[in-house]
Amino acid sequence: MSIESKPRIKITYATLRNDNEELHALYEAGVEASRAGLGRHHQNLVGGRLVDARAGTFEARARIDSNIRLGTFAKADAYGCGACPETFKTQRAAVEHALTHTSA
Numbered sequence: 558m559s560i561e562s563k564p565r566i567k568i569t570y571a572t573l574r575n576d577n578e579e580l581h582a583l584y585e586a587g588v589e590a591s592r593a594g595l596g597r598h599h600q601n602l603v604g605g606r607l608v609d610a611r612a613g614t615f616e617a618r619a620r621i622d623s624n625i626r627l628g629t630f631a632k633a634d635a636y637g638c639g640a641c642p643e644t645f646k647t648q649r650a651a652v653e654h655a656l657t658h659t660s661a
């Protein structure tokens with residue numbers, strides 16, 4: 558998937574009433590992109606790397622239709638710093654550590 562630098566369409570009541578082909582095409586492309594992502598496995602981003610967790614995975618299904626499997630997700634068993642690869646058992650410890658990167 559790529560990110561376009563084109564300006565986004567502003568959706569208002571007026572644009573919804575008009576038959577905007579570009580809006581419909583973007584909507585359909587968004588639906589297809591979302592469908593393509595269904596059922597995938599998602600890892601955690603820790604220290605800039607995507608990793609599975611020792612705690613295993615969990616499955617998420619759509620609330621409007623439990624037959625739709627959104628995907629499996631790595632459980633979080635640690636909190637990452639965001640600025641370095643270190644992990645911590647509590648969110649508080651991770652935040653306190655992360656602040657050491659910004660303090661001069």
Ligand SMILES: [Zn+2]
Nearest residue numbers: 638640641643
């Ligand atoms: Zn750190």
